[in-house]
Amino acid sequence: DTAVSQTPKYLVTQMGNDKSIKCEQNLGHDTMYWYKQDSKKFLKIMFSYNNKELIINETVPNRFSPKSPDKAHLNLHINSLELGDSAVYFCASSQFTGSTGELFFGEGSRLTVL
Amino acid sequence: AQSVAQPEDQVNVAEGNPLTVKCTYSVSGNPYLFWYVQYPNRGLQFLLKYITGDNLVKGSYGFEAEFNKSQTSFHLKKPSALVSDSALYFCAVDDNYGQNFVFGPGTRLSVLP
Numbered sequence: 316d317t318a319v320s321q322t323p324k325y326l327v328t329q330m331g332n333d334k335s336i337k338c339e340q341n342l343g344h345d346t347m348y349w350y351k352q353d354s355k356k357f358l359k360i361m362f363s364y365n366n367k368e369l370i371i372n373e374t375v376p377n378r379f380s381p382k383s384p385d386k387a388h389l390n391l392h393i394n395s396l397e398l399g400d401s402a403v404y405f406c407a408s409s410q411f412t413g414s415t416g417e418l419f420f421g422e423g424s425r426l427t428v429l
Numbered sequence: 430a431q432s433v434a435q436p437e438d439q440v441n442v443a444e445g446n447p448l449t450v451k452c453t454y455s456v457s458g459n460p461y462l463f464w465y466v467q468y469p470n471r472g473l474q475f476l477l478k479y480i481t482g483d484n485l486v487k488g489s490y491g492f493e494a495e496f497n498k499s500q501t502s503f504h505l506k507k508p509s510a511l512v513s514d515s516a517l518y519f520c521a522v523d524d525n526y527g528q529n530f531v532f533g534p535g536t537r538l539s540v541l542p
Binding site: 319348355356357358360405407417418419420421422 | 463465467470471472473474475478517519521530531532534535
């Protein structure tokens with residue numbers, strides 16, 4: 316049973332389009348995240364949500380908007396896609412109140428903007 | 430703000446030999462330190478963590494890491510490398526109970542048969 320699942324795994328689209336990536340975790344965690352991994356494999360946090368409240372936003376363009384209908388889901392919506400948005404996007408979750416801080420990652424969604 | 434450095438982009442080691450992947454960190458408070466591994470086209474997988482206590486931490490797949498406060502280091506080690514250990518390894522630091530993870534740039538480990 317997959318702990319953190321994200322869909323789609325691959326997404327190819329044209330510049331200017333709008334797309335969404337969905338993420339669900341069945342671990343009962345309080346906090347969910349979106350990370351972007353660029354072509355050089357560098358990981359950068361984009362957002363985190365704790366109990367449906369945004370708690371980190373690392374200067375991501377406002378074309379990116381996280382949406383969390385409940386604490387098990389954190390979707391990523393991207394408007395007006397640009398070439399530079401091509402990357403692998405990872406969803407993750409962690410137990411906010413625990414001392415471990417361990418992150419559980421999804422398998423990633425590879426976005427290619429043409 | 431905290432930061433993580435992994436000074437080696439690539440580490441090559443022969444199968445059966447010991448391996449070390451280096452990590453140094455900078456954090457204002459008490460560090461929570463982690464190692465993750467990423468296999469091709471997969472998400473990151475947790476290997477081990479240091480929160481407090483014994484400086485030598487043992488984790489998954491025979492890996493261990495040593496926390497050295499004076500050198501602000503948290504190097505990943507394994508006594509005998511396997512070809513299947515070949516992957517991308519990330520060191521990470523957190524100082525805010527999971528809310529403030531920062532990952533290093535990653536080190537690609539290649540274990541040669």
